Amino acid sequence: MKHYTSIHDIDNIHAWIEEAKAIKANPLKNIDLGKNKTIGLLFFNSSLRTRLSTQKAALNLGMNPIVMNVSGDAWGIEFGDGTIMNGVTAEHIKEAAAVVSQYCDIIAVRAFPTLTDKAKDESEYVLRSFVKYASVPIVNMESATEHPLQGFTDAITISEYSKKTKPKVVLSWAPHVKALPHAVANSFTQAMQKMEVDLVITNPEGYDLNPDITGNTPIIHNQEEAFKDADFIYVKNWSSYSDYGKILNTDPNWMITKEKIGNAKFMHCLPVRRNLIVEDAVLDSDSSIVIQQANNRTYAAQLVLKKILETKEIR
Amino acid sequence: MKHYTSIHDIDNIHAWIEEAKAIKANPLKNIDLGKNKTIGLLFFNSSLRTRLSTQKAALNLGMNPIVMNVSGDAWGIEFGDGTIMNGVTAEHIKEAAAVVSQYCDIIAVRAFPTLTDKAKDESEYVLRSFVKYASVPIVNMESATEHPLQGFTDAITISEYSKKTKPKVVLSWAPHVKALPHAVANSFTQAMQKMEVDLVITNPEGYDLNPDITGNTPIIHNQEEAFKDADFIYVKNWSSYSDYGKILNTDPNWMITKEKIGNAKFMHCLPVRRNLIVEDAVLDSDSSIVIQQANNRTYAAQLVLKKILETKEIR
Amino acid sequence: MKHYTSIHDIDNIHAWIEEAKAIKANPLKNIDLGKNKTIGLLFFNSSLRTRLSTQKAALNLGMNPIVMNVSGDAWGIEFGDGTIMNGVTAEHIKEAAAVVSQYCDIIAVRAFPTLTDKAKDESEYVLRSFVKYASVPIVNMESATEHPLQGFTDAITISEYSKKTKPKVVLSWAPHVKALPHAVANSFTQAMQKMEVDLVITNPEGYDLNPDITGNTPIIHNQEEAFKDADFIYVKNWSSYSDYGKILNTDPNWMITKEKIGNAKFMHCLPVRRNLIVEDAVLDSDSSIVIQQANNRTYAAQLVLKKILETKEIR
Structure with a gap:
């Protein structure tokens, strides 16, 4: 599995459920799988469960989580194509996603919808931009229209x-x-x-x-x-x-x-x-x-991260 | 020791002081005690020393610290019983404390007083609610009326x-x-x-x-x-x-x-x-x-965490 | 090397470049060098690349990074000498720098210029105060006039x-x-x-x-x-x-x-x-x-941290 952005990325939900239960029974079994690997958790919006459970899942796999509130810790990100960036956004997603990919082996993203512009929300422009411009796997921590974890x-x-x-x-x-x-x-x-x-x-x-x-x-x-x-x-x-x-x-x-x-x-x-x-x-x-x-949020995230880490194409 | 919420939780202060001095002389002696265990540091208020020294203490015990500014990273927490939550608070402490307990082996909390409502402050409703609704040990990182670390x-x-x-x-x-x-x-x-x-x-x-x-x-x-x-x-x-x-x-x-x-x-x-x-x-x-x-903040916190980790009833 | 605050701290840039390339080819070679050591990343200003790449560099050396947004997580820091602190600043840099030195083996600082007071900016009062009052090495993550990483x-x-x-x-x-x-x-x-x-x-x-x-x-x-x-x-x-x-x-x-x-x-x-x-x-x-x-930000930072960690005078 390259990315986990949707329930549709689950090839066999019954097999996944059984594997998640096995992880829950023995959460530290794969503690060496993510050793010296880093997951960047990028929050465009608030989070409690997702923030903590995804960190816990990464730690159970031996990974190093790095958490960032994008707007508060950095600055506004531009998603438009061809925009003359003379306004409030300071960095384009093309650079931001590619750059974060240099430091993180997996990027997890939370970005809520506008709820005012249906077409924009349904385009999933934030999540899709990360998938397009990042060079590492993307995990959806709740996007405009889906919350597959x-x-x-x-x-x-x-x-x-x-x-x-x-x-x-x-x-x-x-x-x-x-x-x-x-x-x-x-x-x-x-x-x-x-x-x-x-x-x-x-x-x-x-x-x-x-x-x-x-x-x-x-x-x-x-x-x-x-x-x-x-x-x-x-x-x-x-x-x-x-x-x-x-x-x-x-x-x-x-x-x-x-x-x-x-x-x-x-x-x-x-x-x-x-x-x-x-x-x-x-x-x-x-x-x-x-x-x-x-509680199961941890094991759902842990299985998703495990499957990504096990995929050969990951550096 | 289950929780550390007050100086009254110290059974023998002279023995504790001697043990803290021993930790200070050899801070990494128990680096394996907290291995693969997580401490959640929840801040309802600002912090410098407590934030850093408690993380350092946890790291000296091999724990993984997860830090959260509750209001900034998540949302307002409701503490009232029976409240119709149609205002600014988005999650009740009953859920919040129980949920964080799913991801953290110890929860440390900082929550200052109102200084306007004496009865409310003296009820220590934030700290007491965590003790009541969390299923893991609670450490007081300064509450309304006490700062036992x-x-x-x-x-x-x-x-x-x-x-x-x-x-x-x-x-x-x-x-x-x-x-x-x-x-x-x-x-x-x-x-x-x-x-x-x-x-x-x-x-x-x-x-x-x-x-x-x-x-x-x-x-x-x-x-x-x-x-x-x-x-x-x-x-x-x-x-x-x-x-x-x-x-x-x-x-x-x-x-x-x-x-x-x-x-x-x-x-x-x-x-x-x-x-x-x-x-x-x-x-x-x-x-x-x-x-x-x-400097001694680290060793005070480290002894408290050590005593909690050593307590058998902790999972 | 004690501190890294300026390009002038590089004694031989060609030798440094070769060493950074060697780190890039084998980034985990020195994973044990920073074991059980902590780096505090203090941000007075926003950051994306510096925040992530310096953490990644520290992790590649086995260090534990602790990140703090100074104003958001703590409070205003006073830099003036002899100030009667009855205004908005709550802690003097003399204490802040000395205290953080108790918990961190290296302190990295980002503090931008005012761009209104040239003399103040050129005095590099934030960075210089950390160098003066901290008891551990200081790394410049972009100061008023220099960005040597x-x-x-x-x-x-x-x-x-x-x-x-x-x-x-x-x-x-x-x-x-x-x-x-x-x-x-x-x-x-x-x-x-x-x-x-x-x-x-x-x-x-x-x-x-x-x-x-x-x-x-x-x-x-x-x-x-x-x-x-x-x-x-x-x-x-x-x-x-x-x-x-x-x-x-x-x-x-x-x-x-x-x-x-x-x-x-x-x-x-x-x-x-x-x-x-x-x-x-x-x-x-x-x-x-x-x-x-x-991408090279990671290896530049990693070489700087490696040189600091290898310096004998560090505790």
């Missing part, structure tokens, strides 16, 4: 907690006060589409995700109906996709309650706003597996 | 420089332009109360520290009288405790001068404002042991 | 790409929208003056560099004439030195074009503003060796 983490977690051959998994929208990206919901959907699960998405009218991603997955606008007999309820807010980046609905009736979830396991990528997205009674109960889910 | 450092330093069985140690307030916390003064007082020293506190009227902490320690409002025959003069500004967080006095006569200190050793936790807290002539003379004191 | 990097790069006994090297000013420092141009000039090259500087009237640095090096105010038969064209903007820190000229005719450079190799320290300093056609062609130049 999270999506793979979620697949591992569902595999661990599933008691059925084909569990029912519901992805539910929940209300939020800020306009949020679609990346987590997209990658979760894509991961589940590769799994042996019965996937249903529920969200209010106007909040359907990108149909190119949801494909044949049923979308039900009635949350109660969607939740019926669910084994896993995966919750996430996102802003409207059709009325791009807008908040059309903040209906508190879409908040997840203990009553609603029944016997299902509650999942969320975190951070989660309590009593807005989900009530305390859910998060504080055994129905919630969000902490165990967060 | 500094207090233990000070005990080591006084032990090193003391030429008497029972030296006279004076903790003196000095003027400052900003309202400062009580943590350093509190932990110094608590550490000295465990030592074989003659402890006296001197400060202007209205600046007496929390009586639950000072206890039977004499408080003298006349600095000159307090300094008589002192062996160590430990200086620190703090805001009023009774008129909580207020600056009641900026009298330059309380500044420490060469003339005032006589043959005593001058100590301060740093950073220190020159010619406001203390005149140049003191800091630039052999009376000052502030740099040697700062 | 860059200058040495440039010398290595020219040596690698030179096909002649004495190549013609032109340092050319190019337009920019912000007032920039002279450090890169100064250190490049000083490095070339030690090399077997035919050095020419070209810039508009009013932009001559400090004559104490340029010395006998020819300065030509006609760029076309200067570029004739050039083997290397090194481009950099700087603000006026005589009319200190001012922007006197933004003439786009000084921008570097494909037509202008002919068969010369194009060099720049980066970050570079495209289509302001140099047109895309140059950077995107084989004439440009800016990425290879950036």
